[in-house]
Amino acid sequence: MSITVHQFPCLSDNYGFLVRDDATGLAACIDTPDADAILRELASLGWKLDLILNTHWHPDHAGGNAQIKAATGATVVGPKEVERIGQAPDREVAGGDSVSLGQTRFEVLESGGHTLGHIAFFDAADHAAFVGDTLFALGCGRLFEGTPEQMWDSLQRLAALPDDTKVYCAHEYTASNARFALSVDDAPALKSRAEAIFAARERGEWTVPTTIGLEKATNPFLRAPQLAERMGLAGAKDHEAFAAVRAAKDSFKG
Ligand code: ZN
Ligand code: FE
Numbered sequence: 001m002s003i004t005v006h007q008f009p010c011l012s013d014n015y016g017f018l019v020r021d022d023a024t025g026l027a028a029c030i031d032t033p034d035a036d037a038i039l040r041e042l043a044s045l046g047w048k049l050d051l052i053l054n055t056h057w058h059p060d061h062a063g064g065n066a067q068i069k070a071a072t073g074a075t076v077v078g079p080k081e082v083e084r085i086g087q088a089p090d091r092e093v094a095g096g097d098s099v100s101l102g103q104t105r106f107e108v109l110e111s112g113g114h115t116l117g118h119i120a121f122f123d124a125a126d127h128a129a130f131v132g133d134t135l136f137a138l139g140c141g142r143l144f145e146g147t148p149e150q151m152w153d154s155l156q157r158l159a160a161l162p163d164d165t166k167v168y169c170a171h172e173y174t175a176s177n178a179r180f181a182l183s184v185d186d187a188p189a190l191k192s193r194a195e196a197i198f199a200a201r202e203r204g205e206w207t208v209p210t211t212i213g214l215e216k217a218t219n220p221f222l223r224a225p226q227l228a229e230r231m232g233l234a235g236a237k238d239h240e241a242f243a244a245v246r247a248a249k250d251s252f253k254g
Contacts, residue, residue: 002022002023002125002126003019003020003021003022003104003123003126003128004019004020004022005017005018005019005128005166005168005209006018006019006020006041006045006047007168007206007208007209008037008041009172009206010033010034010037010038011033011034011060013171013172013173014033014034014060014170014171014172015033015168015169015170015171015172015206015208016029016030016031016033016034016037016038016041017029017030017031017130017168018030018038018041018042018045018047018049019101019104019128019130020045020047021101021102021103021104023102023103023104024102024103025047025048025102026048026050026051026101026102027042027045027047027048027049027050027051027101028049028050028051028052028053028074028101029042029049029051029052029053029068029074030053030055030121030130030132030168030170031052031053031054031055031060031061031062031132031170032052032054032061032062032063032064032065032067032068033060033061033063033064033170034064035063035064035067035068035071036067038064038068039067039068039071039072042072048072049068049072049073049074050074050075050101050102051074051075051076051077051099051101052065052068052069052074052075052076052077052078053077053078053099053106053121053130054076054077054078054079054082054089055078055079055111055118055119055120055121055130055131055132055133055134055170056078056079056081056082056114056115056117056118056119056132056133057078057079057081057082057083057084057085057115057117058115058133059085060170061132061133061170062078062082062085063085065082065085065087066086066087075090075091076089076090076091077089077090077091077093077099078091078092078093078119079092079093079094079117079118079119080092080094080117081115081116081117093108093119094108094110094117094119095108095109095110095111095119096108096110099121104123104125104126105123105124105125106121106122106123106130107121107122107123107124108120108121109121109122109129109154109157109158110154110157111131111132111134111154111157111158112145112146112150112151112154113134113140113141113143113145113146113147113148113150113151113152113153113154113155114132114133114134114140114141114142114143114144114145114146114151115133115144115145115146116145116146116150118132118133118134118141118146118154119132120132120134120158122161122165127161127162127164127165127166128165128166128168128209129158129161129165129166129167129168129212130168131158131167131168131169131170132169132170133169133170133171134151134154134155134158135155135158135167135169135215135219136169136171136173136174136177137167137169137173137174137177137197137207137208137210137215137219138174138177138178138180138181138193138194138197138215138218138219138220139173139174139177139180139181139219139221139249140155140219140221140246142246142250143246148239148240148242148243148246149239151242151246152224152238152239152242152243153239155221155222155242158212159212159215159216159222161212162212163211163212163213163216164211164212164213165211165212166209166210166211167208167209167210167211167212167215168208168209169208169209169210172206172207172208174197174201174207174208175197175198175201175207176254178193178194178197178198179194179252179254180220180248180249180252180254181194181218181219181220182194183248183252183254184220184227184230184231184245184248185218185220185223185227185230187217187218187223189217189218190218190220193214193218220245221242221245221246221249224238224241224242224244224245225238225241225242227241227245228240228241228244231244231245231248
């Protein structure tokens with residue numbers, strides 16, 4: 001079993017992802033940030049779209065569903081909350097479900113916090129996770145709907161995946177995340193990673209995908225418990241430390 005992931009930038013800072021099950025040639029798109037761009041990429045690859053997999057209801061993730069479905073006949077699979085963009089998914093899924101694309105199986109992981117019904121898709125055979133706006137390189141999604149405790153649980157679910165899992169985040173926010181991370185954490189591994197990120201972005205290179213191992217070592221949101229004392233929160237519960245890091249990022253001007 002194997003997959004091929006085709007990644008491309010779209011909108012102002014989103015990434016589109018097309019995933020092909022190599023055994024059958026069937027393809028899925030992860031979210032629908034930009035229908036025209038996705039249809040163009042599909043045509044140039046010559047891939048046949050079977051599934052649209054939505055992580056959450058935001059328009060830069062599900063806004064292209066109707067146009068892509070009309071053009072390709074693909075089945076929309078996503079959390080119930082996707083109905084908020086005007087059309088319910090053809091198949092509703094939640095944490096614990098699985099979705100098949102040819103011979104590839106995606107486990108659905110509950111990852112609420114950014115939105116209440118946010119989910120992620122994990123292909124355990126290929127160590128690939130499509131995490132939407134839950135986990136970013138050196139960052140995490142804003143808490144628009146959920147609580148810090150819910151988001152912390154979601155992040156821990158992702159952190160429990162194998163270290164070499166490729167993490168396909170939906171946005172290129174990494175340089176600004178790195179500036180914030182350096183303001184709250186002085187881990188040597190973070191410093192060298194941040195330098196590499198700034199240089200990569202200067203060259204116009206992408207910083208996505210990242211890996212679970214790299215994020216566990218350097219992402220200040222996953223490292224919140226280790227940063228608690230520095231932030232004057234010695235003895236805080238893990239999700240309270242996480243809430244403090246999230247609040248600091250929300251007001252960070254960098
Ligand atoms: Zn979002
Ligand atoms: Fe987004």
